[in-house]
Amino acid sequence: MNIGEASKQSGLPAKTIRYYEDTGLIAPPARAENGYRDYSDTDVHKLRFVRHSRGLGFSVEECSQLLSLYEDKDRQSADVKAIAQKHLTEIDEKIRELQDLRSTLHHLVNNCHGDGRPDCPILEGLANPS
Amino acid sequence: MNIGEASKQSGLPAKTIRYYEDTGLIAPPARAENGYRDYSDTDVHKLRFVRHSRGLGFSVEECSQLLSLYEDKDRQSADVKAIAQKHLTEIDEKIRELQDLRSTLHHLVNNCHGDGRPDCPILEGLANPS
DNA sequence: CTTGCCCTTCCAGCAACTAGAAGCCTATAT
DNA sequence: ATATAGGCTTCTAGTTGCTGGAAGGGCAAG
Numbered sequence: 081m082n083i084g085e086a087s088k089q090s091g092l093p094a095k096t097i098r099y100y101e102d103t104g105l106i107a108p109p110a111r112a113e114n115g116y117r118d119y120s121d122t123d124v125h126k127l128r129f130v131r132h133s134r135g136l137g138f139s140v141e142e143c144s145q146l147l148s149l150y151e152d153k154d155r156q157s158a159d160v161k162a163i164a165q166k167h168l169t170e171i172d173e174k175i176r177e178l179q180d181l182r183s184t185l186h187h188l189v190n191n192c193h194g195d196g197r198p199d200c201p202i203l204e205g206l207a208n209p210s
Numbered sequence: 211m212n213i214g215e216a217s218k219q220s221g222l223p224a225k226t227i228r229y230y231e232d233t234g235l236i237a238p239p240a241r242a243e244n245g246y247r248d249y250s251d252t253d254v255h256k257l258r259f260v261r262h263s264r265g266l267g268f269s270v271e272e273c274s275q276l277l278s279l280y281e282d283k284d285r286q287s288a289d290v291k292a293i294a295q296k297h298l299t300e301i302d303e304k305i306r307e308l309q310d311l312r313s314t315l316h317h318l319v320n321n322c323h324g325d326g327r328p329d330c331p332i333l334e335g336l337a338n339p340s
Numbered sequence: 341c342t343t344g345c346c347c348t349t350c351c352a353g354c355a356a357c358t359a360g361a362a363g364c365c366t367a368t369a370t
Numbered sequence: 371a372t373a374t375a376g377g378c379t380t381c382t383a384g385t386t387g388c389t390g391g392a393a394g395g396g397c398a399a400g
Contacts, residue, residue, distance in 0.1 A: 082377075082378075083377090083378075084377065084378080093357090093358085094377095094378090095357075095358065095359085096356085096357065096358085098379095098380095099356075099357060099358090103356085114364090114365060114366085114378085114379095115364090115365090115378080115379065116365085116377085116378055116379080117378085117379090125337070128337070129336050129337050132335075132336045132337075132339050133336050134356090136311055136314060136315055136336070137308075137311050137315075139355080139356090140355075140356065140357095141355095146333070146336065149330075149333065150333050150336070150337065152328075153328060154328060155328045155330070155333075156325070156326045156327070156328065157322050157323060157324055157325060157326075157327055157328065157329060157330035157332075158324040158325055158326065160322065160324075160330045160332045160333055161319060161322045161324035161330070161332065162324075164315060164318060164319045164322070164332050165319055167315065168312065168315050168316060168319055171308055171311055171312045171315065172312065174308055175305060175308045175309060175312065178267075178301055178304060178305045178308070179305060181266055181267050181301055182298065182301045182302065182305065184266060185266055185267075185294060185297065185298050185301065186298060188294060189291060189294045189295055189298055192287055192290065192291045192294070193287060194287055194288040194290075194291035194292075195286070195287060195288055196286045196287075196288065197286070197287055198282075198283060198284060198285045198286065198287060199287060200279075200285070200287035200290045200291070202287075202290045202291065202294050203276070203279065203280050203285075203287075203290055205262075206259050206262045206263050206266070206276065206280070207255070207258070207259050207262075207280065209262050212346075212347075213346090213347075214345095214346065214347080223388090223389080224347090225388075225389060225390080226387085226388065226389085228348095228349095229387075229388060229389090233387090244347080244348095244395090244396060244397085245347080245348065245395090245396090246346085246347055246348080246396085247347085247348090264387090269386080269387090270386075270387070270388095271386095
């Protein structure tokens with residue numbers, strides 16, 4: 081099938097599929113006689129795998145590793161789990177950071193009356209954070 | 211003062227200060243006779259303002275707007291609050307997204323025994339998400 | 341006078357795409 | 371047969387927010 085159909089079935093934009101190919105994340109597909117990329121169902125399967133992995137926030141590099149493990153029938157699930165665990169830790173870290181930001185920002189916003197007057201605790205907080 | 215000292219006092223890397231100048235976020239400072247950038251205390255103050263704003267996750271563009279408002283003594287605090295409120299909403303949205311990811315990923319990780327065997331619910335979940 | 345650190349500029353690269361240009365290929369409508 | 375619309379190809383360049391490095395000049399101390 082053409083890249084347009086592969087795009088539809090995988091849920092990835094055609095541009096992104098080509099990009100993944102360029103950067104080596106996915107293997108170059110077969111080519112039809114007219115030079116068009118020709119994707120198999122297996123190819124599409126892998127594209128979907130990548131889409132879901134990216135959707136869970138794995139980096140492209142991590143997706144590459146996950147895809148290798150996915151294709152390796154002799155893999156050790158511990159290897160997969162290690163990658164996922166590491167990613168989970170990073171997500172937790174990020175959530176914590178964002179919650180900190182949110183808390184600070186929330187305080188500032190709550191203290192600003194937000195009217196036509198110029199005095200503003202938000203700007204003061206940004207200038208001289210406590 | 212030289213950029214090194216401004217960097218120390220503002221907490222921003224010298225490279226970043228030059229970058230902010232290049233992109234127009236901060237105005238070009240005075241120049242000493244030898245051609246070196248020459249920062250005033252006011253300049254440093256603004257650099258710190260930007261650092262704190264960025265630290266709260268505002269985009270450079272938003273920082274630019276906040277800085278303008280900071281410098282405008284006739285501002286309306288409502289304008290500041292609108293920017294901050296919007297950013298707060300985006301942070302909330304992002305936290306929610308991350309918590310969703312976290313939850314899905316946590317399930318997958320918890321169901322994977324993570325040993326030497328190849329069968330792995332994480333990979334299965336990525337291939338065929340429910 | 342040389343060593344070493346500061347400063348200057350400019351160019352390249354990171355992640356992960358996304359947009360656009362220029363040019364074929366193909367299917368359909370007339 | 372031909373015009374038109376869309377899909378496909380490649381390539382380049384832009385996005386965000388820096389960061390690193392190269393090549394060169396300034397300046398104080400030993």
